[in-house]
Amino acid sequence: MATTFADQLRSLPDEALGALLQLRPDLVVPVPADISALAVRAQSRGSVARCLDGLDEFTLTILDAARVTRAADTALTSLDAILELATGVAEDDVRVAVDRLRVRFLLHGPPEALHVVGAVDEVTSAYPAGLGRPADYLDAHAAALVADRAKLRRTVLAAPPGARAVLDRLAAGPPVGALSRNEVAEPVRWLVDQHILVPISEAGRAPRPDGDLVELPREVGLLLRRDTGPLGPLRPFPPIPDATTRDVKAVDSAGAGQTMEAVRAVESLLEALAAEPAPVLKTGGLGVRDLKRLARAAGVDEPGAALLVEVAYAAGLLGESETSVHRSPGAVQEIFLPTGAYDLWRAAGMAQRWSVLARAWLTMTRQPGLVGKRDDKDRPINALAPDAERAGAPQARREALDTLADLEPGAAPAVDDLLALLAWQAPRRARGREIGHRDGYTGAALLGITGLGALTSYARLLLTDPETAGSDPLGLHPEESPADAVRALDHLLPAPVDHILVQADLTVVVPGPPEPELAGELDVVAEPESVGGASVFRVTPASVRRALDVGHTAADLHALFRRRSRTPVPQTLEYLIDDAARKHGGLRSGSAGSYLRSDDEALIAEVLSDKRVTGLDLRRIAPTVLVSPRPVARLLGALREAGFAPVAEDAGGAAVLTRPKARRAPSRTPRIAEPSGPPTLFGPRLAGVVEQLRRGDIATRAARRAPVTVRAAHGQAGPGLTAVQQHSQAMAVLQQAVRDRAKVWVGYVDSHGATLSRLVRPVSLSAGYLRAEDERGESLHTFALHRITAAVTEE
DSSP states (O other), X not given: OOOOHHHHHHTSOHHHHHHHHHHOGGGGSSOOSSHHHHHHHHTSHHHHHHHHHTSOHHHHHHHHHHHHTXXXXXXXXXXXXXXXXXXXXXXXXXXXXXXXXXXXXXXXXXXXXXXXXXXXXXXXXXXXXGOOOOHHHHOHHXXXXXXXXXXXXHHHHTSOHHHHHHHHHHHHSOOEEEOOSSGGGHHHHHHHHTTSSEEEOOTTOOOOTTOOEEEOOHHHHHHHTTTTOTTOSOOSSOOOOOOEEOOHHHHHHHHHHHHHHHHHHHHHHHHHHHHSOEEBOTTSSBXXXXXXXXXXXXXXXXXXXXXXXXXXXXXXXXXXXXXXXXXXXXXEEEEEEEBHHHHHHHHSOHHHHHHHHHHHHHHOOBOGGGTTSBOTTSOBOOTTOGGGBOTXXXXXXXXXXXXXXXXXXXXXXXXXXXXXXXXXXXHHHHTTOHHHHHHHHHHHXXXXXXXXXXEOHHHHHHHHOHHHHTOOTTOOSOTTSOOHHHHHHHHHSOOOBOOBEEOTTSEEEESSOBOHHHHHHHHHHOEEEEOSSSEEEEOOHHHHHHHHHTTXXXXXXXXXXXXXXXXXXXXXXXXXXXXXXXXXXXXXXETTTEEEEOSOHHHHHHHHHOGGGGGGOOEEEETTEEEXXXXXXXXXXXXXXXXXXXXXXXXXXXXXXXXXXXXXXOOOOOOOOOOSSOOOOOHHHHHHHHHHHHHHHHHHHHHHTSXXXXXXXXXXXXXXXXXXXXXXXXXXXXHHHHHHTOOEEEEEEOTTSOEEEEEEEEEEEETTEEEEEETTSSSEEEEEGGGEEEEEEOO
């Protein structure tokens, strides 16, 4: 009696069944009702394709060998037939690959009668291992030629050079080519006339401009592969990249320095957007000119600026807001602005800020490497535009980094070698993802995930962090605790400094990353000149005036520099502050549209006679008062550009000293990409799924043993059945069973609407519920009477 696929799964021990579910977790999403449903799903096209996508090149080749060696009458193969075809490699390597296929149930059955799951042929090439179909399937003349091995060899050896080149190319695979109608096809026509190639047709296809198709029979292909082997060159082990080994400390130091640069560039970029928001294009995204402006502000190239913009948007630091359009009353325009989350991010530590960017980059469904390229319609792809959306980008990024993580610490191979390794590890999945993988390595270098071409130690922790890997299904990992990657990077970064070094030329040196409070003070009182491990700022009259404008006094600034500076404060700086403070507020303005007043009549006269402010239309209304029809903001701006230092005042004459309010876009929740596949099962969760499958299988088999009247109550067909037991009859049967303590088959509908059957011993029947022991007497069950559809005494 033949054993079915479901029976083989059913006979597996729990450990082997759990191993299958771990290797193919999509089989239990959602959990099947029983083993039979699991077997059907395991043989479906989608599940088989997902399983094949995770197999390496050698295992897929061995699977092709199993397909090639199948018998024509039974469609079965054997381990010995596979070993005979896979020449040139150790038998143990082939056996390991076969075991890999069997544990995934792509091959099943005993070693002498292996069966290939049918869906494999549907989701893979019609030409396994690049070999054509048998000659007796294609053409009788070709079958007669290959049957005579000596004649076949003579015919192949007699082929002209052009025809032999065609044969070698088709033998390497795929074995199908076009029979061109021009004179170049003469070698192909010779091969067809000799029955070495067989013309074939495609049903329902349109006429081909290059002629009909020809196919190389399998036997001829095997003959031409006598040097390379029937399956072609076999690589049982992955190609080892020729990697340069670098010192791990040097890698971490280089990566840590790049993390600081990445965080600084993102901050500069967002500050540039806060000062001058960029409009959102009608088609979505950021314009090319704005991207160039942001690249100059951040000190990176345009591809780097595109990556940082995408990462900032994915992290929720950048968003869209609406603003009114000048010259068009009532019209609004969308602009890009930093969000409220940017202020919180900026106040965090350097390592934590980098972690936010790195996690957003790992999970975002955007491919920044496409920015600047053209789409299918030859239109440029802009940053933040919908055209750069790629659902497979997170998985491609993760695959690229996992390949680096599998190498020895400090290994820095070339990108091409890594791509070759990825192509061996999962050729079906890597096909078409080369751009995504290259983009992943480029982004990792820019964000400091790699240093000197090697993966950093803190990035390894980031890739295995529970929060990133999703290995905490119960959510027990405390979100407030710092991640291991953040702690590791924090030890590598220089400690934030709370002091400065003021020099005689009015430059201020910050010997390290400044603390958030110190950074905020320097933003107000100094102008940045250079950034890096040690930042340089310069104090200018304009920066001092800006500090006075936001409410600082001369005494406050003197105290600030004395408190923060580890070097003596130069006397020139003290003079600069005092001189700016003495001029500051010498003029007062208000609304008239606006007015300007001062106790110094000479100063009023100087302003009135200054040709640089003639556009303000100033008019003297008193010896110490001027008025203008212009708004106060324009009056103050024009006077400051002319070298004066006015301040605004309120209706009571008090100076209005306020810090300008930063514009922010509405806060937005960062978009986290869903995992590309089902979560990996392990531990108690895996054991629970296996137990659920076993219980479901027991319930299904019990339902099959139920009497026909119970099955009919569930809508199942039964031969010779004319009526279904009514509910009142079921109640009578149950009442009698309670008195007799007899076993009863009960059919009922559960809370999910599924119809089930169970063999129980009724205990009581009251209050609308039936209480009964199950068949083995291990537990007590309660059934709602209105859900019971049938009841039959066990025969």
